[in-house]
Amino acid sequence: MKSRSQNHSTIIIGAGHCGLAMAHELAVRGEGFLMLEAGPAPGSSWNSRWESLELFTPAGHDGLPGRKFPARRGTFPTAGAVFDYLQSYAAAFEMPIQTSTTANHLEVGAEGEFSVQTTMGTFSSSRVVVATGVHQVPKIPELAKQISEDTSQLHSSDYRNPALIPDGPVAVVGFGTSGAQIACELASSHEVTICGRPTPHVPEGLIRYAPALYWFLVHRLLTRSTPAGRKVAQRIFTRGAPLIRVSTQDVESAGVTRAGRVDAVRDGVMVAQDGTPIEASTIIWATGYRPDYSWIEGLRTDEHGYPFHHRGISAEIPGLGFLGIPFQYGLTSGIIGGAGRDARYLARRLAPGPAEVPEIGVIPDAGGRATERD
Numbered sequence: 001m002k003s004r005s006q007n008h009s010t011i012i013i014g015a016g017h018c019g020l021a022m023a024h025e026l027a028v029r030g031e032g033f034l035m036l037e038a039g040p041a042p043g044s045s046w047n048s049r050w051e052s053l054e055l056f057t058p059a060g061h062d063g064l065p066g067r068k069f070p071a072r073r074g075t076f077p078t079a080g081a082v083f084d085y086l087q088s089y090a091a092a093f094e095m096p097i098q099t100s101t102t103a104n105h106l107e108v109g110a111e112g113e114f115s116v117q118t119t120m121g122t123f124s125s126s127r128v129v130v131a132t133g134v135h136q137v138p139k140i141p142e143l144a145k146q147i148s149e150d151t152s153q154l155h156s157s158d159y160r161n162p163a164l165i166p167d168g169p170v171a172v173v174g175f176g177t178s179g180a181q182i183a184c185e186l187a188s189s190h191e192v193t194i195c196g197r198p199t200p201h202v203p204e205g206l207i208r209y210a211p212a213l214y215w216f217l218v219h220r221l222l223t224r225s226t227p228a229g230r231k232v233a234q235r236i237f238t239r240g241a242p243l244i245r246v247s248t249q250d251v252e253s254a255g256v257t258r259a260g261r262v263d264a265v266r267d268g269v270m271v272a273q274d275g276t277p278i279e280a281s282t283i284i285w286a287t288g289y290r291p292d293y294s295w296i297e298g299l300r301t302d303e304h305g306y307p308f309h310h311r312g313i314s315a316e317i318p319g320l321g322f323l324g325i326p327f328q329y330g331l332t333s334g335i336i337g338g339a340g341r342d343a344r345y346l347a348r349r350l351a352p353g354p355a356e357v358p359e360i361g362v363i364p365d366a367g368g369r370a371t372e373r374d
Contacts, residue, residue, distance in 0.1 A: 007125060008123065008124070008125040009032040010031060010033040010128070010350070011034050011035075011036060011123055011125040011128050012026075012036070012128075013036050013106075014035075014131035014132040014133065015036075015037035015095075015097050015099070015131075016046075016131065016324075017064060017082075017133075017336045017339050018133055018342075019035055019037070019042075019131035020042060020043070020064055020086060020089055021323070021342075021343035022129050023035055023095050024343070025343045025346070027093060028066075033096070034096050034097075035096060036098055036101045036116070037098065037100075037101065038101065040099055041087060042089075042095075042099070043082065043083050043085075043086030043090075044083075046080075046082045046083040046086065047079075047080070047083045049079035050156075050159045050160050051161045052185060053181075054076040054077065054078050054079075054245070055078075055082065056076065056207070057076075057335060057336070057337055058075065058076060058207065058208075059075050060073040060074070060211060061215050061219075062082075062337055063337065064339060064340060065340040065343070065344070066093070067089055067092060069085055070085065070088075073211075074208070098120065100119075100120070101119060102118060103117070104295055105295050107297040108297070108320075113126065114127070114128045116128065126319060127319040127321070127350050128319065128321070129320075129321040129323060129346060129350070130320070132324065133323075134291070136290065136291050137289055137291070137292045138155040138156075139290045140285045141287065143262070143264065144283075144285065146265035146268065147265055147268055147269070147270065152166060152282040152283070153282075153285065154282075154285070155284075155285045155286075155287075156178050156179065156285065157289075159182055159284055162185060162186050165282055165284075166281060168190070168191075169192070169280045169281055170186055170191070170192045170193070170280055170284065171278050171282070172186070172195065173195045173196060173270075173286060173287060174195070174196050175194055175243075176199055176241060176288070177242075177246060179196070180198070181246050183254070183256045184251060184254040187254040187256050188254075193258070193259050194257070194258055195259045195261060195262050195270070195278060197260070198248050200242045200243065201244075201247045202243065204247070218332055219330060219331070219341075223330035224329055224330070229327075229331070232327075233327040233331075236326060237304050259272045260272040260274055260276075261273050262278070270283070290305055291325075296317075298317065299314075299316065299317065299320075306325050307322060307325075309322055309325070309328075311345050312325065312342055312346050313346065313349055323343060328342055329341065
């Protein structure tokens with residue numbers, strides 16, 4: 001039915017793990033809200049990841065607020081298990097979600113009311129939280145257009161399993177966690193070359209044998225409130241996230257050939273920085289994603305394409321919040337286990353209601369920096 005909906009206190013755009021965490025925090029404060037999800041079900045994007053994908057955080061740290069992840073501690077859930085969990089989470093809390101509804105324009109009226117234009121009509125609200133996460137638009141470099149038409153190309157978001165990749169040599173472009181994991185998986189059935197400079201590696205032993213210490217480091221220490229966190233945040237935006245649960249040694253042990261960064265395309269073939277041609281019948285671009293907030297009227301973005309904000313609260317548009325921005329507050333902001341902290345902060349400042357726990361968040365210290373109290 002395409003018509004103007006009644007006004008809602010808050011509209012949450014996106015019913016992935018970030019949106020669901022936000023919905024929970026609003027619900028416990030008695031705030032009315034509606035969730036708009038582009039996919040056919042909450043968490044739909046997790047149902048389209050590659051089949052062997054596992055989270056790099058142990059199950060004990062993969063729960064959303066109010067409901068633990070139903071898996072043995074120390075195990076690493078698959079993407080399918082995450083999808084099932086998000087489905088059950090939304091059902092358990094009876095969250096109001098309108099699926100198959102894509103938001104394509106957001107604007108603010110003269111009186112500060114938000115108007116959200118979607119494929120299923122227009123909705124209005126007093127506040128909006130954009131919880132579309134980091135996997136928005138697949139990023140593929142321009143030089144891909146110069147590659148021979150005889151070469152198959154796909155983004156890592158379209159990769160499912162080795163059986164669907166044609167015979168012949170494969171080049172995986174991008175040496176982050178996803179690229180390294182895909183390259184290792186393909187190496188058992190294909191000749192694989194991985195292109196790019198690897199990001200720093202988080203030791204596997206720290207995650208597997210000292211999960212509490214690992215979580216303290218990535219969730220508590222590496223935030224924008226600490227010098228170490230601010231330094232890591234800058235590196236992530238310029239170099240990418242660290243290698244987790246896979247290392248350069250794993251890649252080499254799998255028989256994957258390493259090449260440098262792709263510098264150019266010559267006669268339809270990719271060429272590394274050292275001039276070596278990279279022959280491949282299939283190229284998988286594990287080059288990440290780029291944000292797209294062009295559908296939000298009047299919103300300016302920084303050099304990385306993300307909105308100006310403080311811990312997810314828009315610096316320019318009152319009543320507008322964001323979730324899932326890389327290093328929104330900490331290294332865990334984009335993953336399931338970190339979504340609750342960011343959602344809790346937004347709920348307390350965008351929709352201040354009866355507090356069920358003492359006020360928390362970020363308060364200036366003597367030096368003017370932010371310090372965390374949650």
